[in-house]
Amino acid sequence: MTSQIINNFKRFDAYAKTLEDFRIKTATGAFITILGGAVMVLLILSELHTYMSPNISEELFVDTSRGHKMRINFDIIVPRISCDYLVLDAMDSSGEQHLQIDHNIFKRRLDLDGVPIEEAKKEEILVSTTSVTNKSSEITKVTCGSCYGAAFNESQCCNTCEDVREAYKMRRWALPDLATIEQCKNDESIEKVNLALKEGCQLFGYMEVNRVGGSFHIAPGKSFTINHIHVHDVQPFSSSVFNTTHIIKHLSFGSDIKNANTAPLDGEMGLAKEGNKNNLYQNLYSTT
Known part of the structure; x- marks a missing residue:
């Protein structure tokens, strides 16, 4: 009974096979079989890769918020210029300038071998006060x-x-x-001048800037603006004596993004083979 049902079911086979004695195997048939199998495997792997890959959707929109700041995090070592001679300045296209930034910025004195001389100190803005002391000069x-x-x-x-x-x-x-x-x-300036080229400095911390086009830099000498021109006073030295070789331990803009490289310059070293060589890494603040 069972065999009869199976025989009746076989009648629906539209691709009936010939007997083994009548089959002829050729090289062309083998090539087509292998090629077809390879194509099927590639298609399966391609579909699997597409299915497993995340779908990235890119959007462009205008940020209409105002007054928000963007945070810049950094940790930079300048091994051949002392902390007293290094300043951090930031400028943007809106005309706002931040000269000699010291809020939330720490400086750590280093010897020429990169060994810390003392603990990092946070620079504070000094307020002029009138005080009376027993010392006379x-x-x-x-x-x-x-x-x-x-x-x-x-x-x-x-x-x-x-x-x-x-x-x-x-x-x-x-x-x-x-x-x-x-x-x-009797001023500390002479001591600072003597140590200007005999120490290194590590600057780290963060600063907040306007979310518009701008730039920031770390450079030797006191900065100021004359006739809308930004300059650095490095006296009594000349600008060519400063070795601006530096190591970027960390530099990122804004908050971290998961599964994204937000600090591509980490570990980068700028080697100044010539005196006062400048390295330009970023001339526009990222707004993301």
Whole structure:
């Protein structure tokens, strides 16, 4: 009974096979069989890859929010310039300038071998205050210090080393040897100058900037703007003596994105083979 049912079912076979004795195997048939099998395997693997791959949808939209800031995280080592001579500046296309940024920025002094000399210190903005101390010096006794020819009028006084620097800066004159300036003899400026090329510095932290086109840089010398021109005062040195070789341990814009490389410059080293060589990595802030 069962065999009869099977025989009746076989009548529906539209591809009846011939007997083994009447079959002829050819090289062409073998080639077509192998080619067809390979094509089927490739199609299956391709469909499997497409199924397993995530679907990325790209969208472009206008950010209409205002007043929001973007965070820039960084950790950069400059092994041949001291922390006292390095400043961080940021400028954007809206005209806003952040000179000598020190909020949320830490500086760690390093020796020339890269070994930390002391713990990292956070730079704070100093507020001028008037205080009375028991220490007396010749500078405090002077009621109106000399500007060494850089004064614009007879009533201008330079009672501190910084006042003399500012006077020469406004005149656009080269600053003389600090050791010859009375106001600078007991000032920390001479020690900072002596250590400028004998130490390294690690700068790390973050800053918040406007979400518009702009740039930021780390450079030696005090920065200021004259006639809308951004300059750095590196006196008493020349700009060519500074070795701006640096190592980027970390640099990222905005918040981290999962499964995305948001810090492509990590581990990058900028080697300054010539004096005061500049490296340009990013001239526009990312807005993502």
